[in-house]
Amino acid sequence: xxxxxxxxxxxxxxxxxxxxxxxxxxxxxxxxxxxxxxxxxxxxxxxxxxxxxxxxxxxxxxxxxxxxxxxxxxxxxxxxxxxxxxxxxxxxxxxxxxxxxxxxxxxxxxxxxxxxxxxxxxxxxxxxxxxxxxxxxxxxxxxxxxxxxxxxxxxxxxxxxxxxxxxxxxxxxxxxxxxxxxxxxxxxxxxxxxxxxxxxxxxxxxxxxxxxxxxxxxxxxxxxxxxxxxxxxxxxxxxxxxxxxxxxxxxxxxxxxxxxxxxxxxxxxxxxxxxxxxxxxxxxxxxxx
Numbered sequence: 001x002x003x004x005x006x007x008x009x010x011x012x013x014x015x016x017x018x019x020x021x022x023x024x025x026x027x028x029x030x031x032x033x034x035x036x037x038x039x040x041x042x043x044x045x046x047x048x049x050x051x052x053x054x055x056x057x058x059x060x061x062x063x064x065x066x067x068x069x070x071x072x073x074x075x076x077x078x079x080x081x082x083x084x085x086x087x088x089x090x091x092x093x094x095x096x097x098x099x100x101x102x103x104x105x106x107x108x109x110x111x112x113x114x115x116x117x118x119x120x121x122x123x124x125x126x127x128x129x130x131x132x133x134x135x136x137x138x139x140x141x142x143x144x145x146x147x148x149x150x151x152x153x154x155x156x157x158x159x160x161x162x163x164x165x166x167x168x169x170x171x172x173x174x175x176x177x178x179x180x181x182x183x184x185x186x187x188x189x190x191x192x193x194x195x196x197x198x199x200x201x202x203x204x205x206x207x208x209x210x211x212x213x214x215x216x217x218x219x220x221x222x223x224x225x226x227x228x229x230x231x232x233x234x235x236x237x238x239x240x241x242x243x244x245x246x247x248x249x250x251x252x253x254x255x256x257x258x259x260x261x262x263x264x265x266x267x268x269x270x271x272x273x274x275x276x277x278x279x280x281x282x283x284x285x286x287x288x289x
């Protein structure tokens with residue numbers, strides 16, 4: 001999110017979490033040569049996610065990103081080998097639908113009434129301790145139109161896993177948080193967000209082509225639902241992603257944002273030599289699922 005007035009110090013009301021972290025280190029066997037000679041950290045994380053959480057007969061939310069691509073490919077391999085059977089995937093983007101089609105994962109389109117047993121997805125960052133995640137930051141591939149779908153499928157799933165690299169898991173996160181806004185009055189919404197975080201963040205409208213400056217140039221991104229995307233770029237550490245999410249939710253013109261809070265969530269962290277799983281045990285978290 002953005003910052004408070006220039007003369008106002010940056011502070012959020014402290015969020016109360018009844019969450020306890022548990023860490024589990026997992027030794028992952030080398031991947032078969034048919035898939036990779038020297039498995040990368042993300043490949044090991046992807047294989048661990050499928051092997052540990054995907055069971056026969058499940059409906060699976062198929063995430064988007066480098067690790068999710070690898071998980072979808074491995075899931076297709078396991079289906080072809082018969083190790084897993086009768087799994088149906090619900091793609092979070094055109095990218096994940098394409099990967100699933102190429103590697104033989106049956107698909108169905110998402111509806112609000114779907115029962116999704118499990119979902120995996122790439123997170124851009126995860127806040128240490130709370131496992132609150134950020135999704136939807138700009139990528140080289142065109143994923144901008146799918147932030148709402150990705151968040152909806154993750155929240156609809158009974159359980160979810162975010163796959164990340166070591167450096168993406170920390171407290172005091174910086175960087176951008178995407179915010180979907182109504183395009184008609186986007187500038188007024190952007191100014192309100194900017195006033196809220198004045199001095200700690202900048203607000204840029206995401207452009208469809210290149211780097212077009214804070215206003216998004218002549219060709220700003222307009223999603224299929226008619227929304228613009230504002231990137232709220234924090235230049236100082238964020239004390240609490242939960243407070244940022246709650247503040248954004250109160251602003252008129254904000255449709256949704258890339259902050260995801262989910263109680264039944266694990267984070268699979270790809271290290272250079274091991275895969276680490278961080279789980280969350282909680283009774284209630286405000287705004288969680």
